[in-house]
Amino acid sequence: MKIFDAAKTAELLPWGAVVEALEQGFRDGCEMPVRHHHGVAAPADDPEATLLLMPAWTAGGYLGVKVATVFPGNVSRGLGAVQASYILTSAVTGEPLALIDGLELTLRRTAAASALASKFLSRSDARRLLVVGTGNLAPHLAAAHAAVRPGIEVDFWGRRPEKAAEASRSPLARGLRTGTAADLEAAVRAADIVSTATLATRPLVFGSWLEPGVHVDLVGGFTPSMREADDEAMRRATVFVDTRDGALVEAGDLTQPIESGALTPEDVAADLYDLCRGEHGGRGTADEITLFKSVGAALEDLFAAILLWERS
Numbered sequence: 425m426k427i428f429d430a431a432k433t434a435e436l437l438p439w440g441a442v443v444e445a446l447e448q449g450f451r452d453g454c455e456m457p458v459r460h461h462h463g464v465a466a467p468a469d470d471p472e473a474t475l476l477l478m479p480a481w482t483a484g485g486y487l488g489v490k491v492a493t494v495f496p497g498n499v500s501r502g503l504g505a506v507q508a509s510y511i512l513t514s515a516v517t518g519e520p521l522a523l524i525d526g527l528e529l530t531l532r533r534t535a536a537a538s539a540l541a542s543k544f545l546s547r548s549d550a551r552r553l554l555v556v557g558t559g560n561l562a563p564h565l566a567a568a569h570a571a572v573r574p575g576i577e578v579d580f581w582g583r584r585p586e587k588a589a590e591a592s593r594s595p596l597a598r599g600l601r602t603g604t605a606a607d608l609e610a611a612v613r614a615a616d617i618v619s620t621a622t623l624a625t626r627p628l629v630f631g632s633w634l635e636p637g638v639h640v641d642l643v644g645g646f647t648p649s650m651r652e653a654d655d656e657a658m659r660r661a662t663v664f665v666d667t668r669d670g671a672l673v674e675a676g677d678l679t680q681p682i683e684s685g686a687l688t689p690e691d692v693a694a695d696l697y698d699l700c701r702g703e704h705g706g707r708g709t710a711d712e713i714t715l716f717k718s719v720g721a722a723l724e725d726l727f728a729a730i731l732l733w734e735r736s
Contacts (some may be wrong), residue, residue, distance in 0.1 A: 425519040433528040436732045439571035442536040449727030450700035456480045456722050470497030480722035484592045487515040488726045490526050496623055504560045512547055512729045522733055531561055533728040535568035537666055538641045541574045543717040544706030546639035550616035551576055557621035558582035563594035565619045570600055581605040609633050618650040631656025636711040642677050646719045651675045655686035661715035665695045670719045679718050
């Protein structure tokens with residue numbers, strides 16, 4: 425069994441190739457049981473932690489499983505909230521093939537899924553991206569979006585301006601025109617694409633701020649209690665998701681407005697399966713407000729891991 429650390433994982437997963445691999449994965453599909461989602465008691469004064477087990481496989485091809493943890497209290501310790509490992513095996517013999525750095529794999533495939541959605545949903549002339557959040561995922565999102573919208577300028581916003589400045593200087597953003605935003609509302613109003621990657625439990629992006637033609641990419645929330653955009657954003661936008669089975673159950677950005685009556689499950693226009701298979705055309709007009717909500721899918725991990733293995 426080969427071991428791929430974070431650096432090697434990043435080297436073998438360039439953005440364009442990962443976006444293409446995910447597009448092929450959503451077109452072809454795979455076996456993907458509902459992921460295991462368990463609350464874990466965290467140290468005193470820390471928010472509850474989460475354990476995720478995410479299996480997926482292709483018949484006669486590959487089988488993989490990710491073991492991931494989310495400890496929000498890690499932020500105060502100088503550690504990333506998400507930690508993970510990925511095991512790729514043969515779906516013919518069950519032989520273990522690779523142990524992959526799960527955090528880097530997750531960051532790459534998560535950002536690539538947003539970029540894949542943007543390929544269908546953002547305007548082709550989008551020139552300004554706002555990344556809301558300053559964690560590990562923020563510069564990955566900037567780099568991935570830039571892969572499908574070349575020449576885009578990127579601003580970072582965070583509650584701590586120094587962290588936004590740090591994200592703007594990330595090696596991942598090298599070659600991009602980057603800056604920081606001090607006023608979140610003004611930055612949202614000026615953006616062509618707004619990508620959020622936070623652990624917020626109350627909305628940060630409001631529907632009244634959204635200008636015609638903007639594409640909103642909600643990435644951070646992965647439980648029903650987490651929220652990055654308000655009900656008005658859901659009412660004004662054409663809503664898309666990565667997978668209906670995941671997002672309609674796990675995403676507070678959907679479950680909460682459904683509970684309030686601002687959204688219905690039928691209002692979700694399409695998921696990545698529909699978009700990648702040509703069953704929905706994506707953005708319809710230049711003035712349409714589009715919104716993509718992702719919670720992550722084991723399919724994304726599997727096809728990114730397959731790409732890595734075959735490139736190695």
